[in-house]
Amino acid sequence: MIFVACLLPLVFSEAFHQHIFITIVINSILAVSLGIVVGYLGELSLAHGAFFGIGAYTSALISINLNVPFFVALPLAVLFAGIMGYLIGIPALRLSGHYFAIATLGFQGIVILMIINLVDLTRGPMGLGGIPPVGPYHIFGLTISFLQKLPYYYLALAVLLIVLLITRNLLRYKFGQAFIATREDPLLAASIGIKTGRFRLLAFSLSAAMAGAAGSLYAHYALFISPDSFHLSESIYIATMVIIGGRATILGPLIGAIVLTAVPEALRFAGGLQFVLYGLMLMVVVIFMPKGLVGLLDRFKRKSRSVQLTTLEG
Secondary structure (H helix, E strand, C coil), X not given: CXXXXXXXXXXXCCHHHHHHHHHHHHHXXXXXXXXXXHHHHCCCCCCHHHHHHHHHHHHHHHHHHHCCCHHHHHHHHHHHHHHHHHHHHHHHCCCCCHHHXXXXXXXXXXXXXXXXXXXXXXXXXXXXXXXXXXXXXXXCCEEECCCCHHHHHHHHHHHHHHHXXXXXXXXXXXXXXXXXXXXXXXXXXXXXXXXXXXXHHHHHHHHHHHHHHHHHHHHHHHCCECHHHHCHHHHHHHHHHHHHHCCXXXXXXXXXXXXXXXXXXXXXXXXXXXXXXXXXXXHHHHHHCCCHHHHHHHHHHHHXXXXXXXXXXX
């Protein structure tokens, strides 16, 4: 799968296709990070667009005002988004279900209002331009300019692979089991010694930090950001990727991000019917595939195995 991801922008080498691939990678980071909260804590966060924006504005402002390189701004954006996730998670995670969703929705609104009103810092609704690009860097006599889409794609892909590695390792061991236990029955989990509040806060903070990484990548790719890119609609869009792809898996949010980013572009031929067809597709998935696209793949695998076993027995 990694080999295919590395090969795609070389096969489809047009600038438009490479732009779509970069967008898919950034959206994948957002979807995988939110998948930790939605799939493993069983909570719906409507603040992921805000953490995405916090990472973008933190990285952009640090780069512009302090003249620091991207590879310093990126970890600082991750750190600040994670800290904000921790601070918001302390009160919000005392709630659950729709109460938690409403609490995160409130934070989403506060962040957007602050971005709009802190005009001296963020330039408000006018947007923040002049964000320095990544590089260029001189390595072994070669000059790598990340203003070109192909190098930037591989940079974003490297960040996605790190996010996937962290997520897989986190969920594979006792942390993952603790997350699932707190999702299924918090009282039972607490009775066997699992500190449910601590694990929920860890998951939420990590999810916010990863969204901050996506924000940093987006800011230094677009070189211009505005509040319009981080509104509630963005949070809903990211949540839809997780639900369509399949919750409680790492592969599900990845598939959701690929589908929800690529399909609207593929439906451009339909003109004004583009979003009608898109909406119908989403309805079909939600109604007939409650476990998402990953659930459909699992069902197909099980049927294939049963057919093979029947053939062997015959």
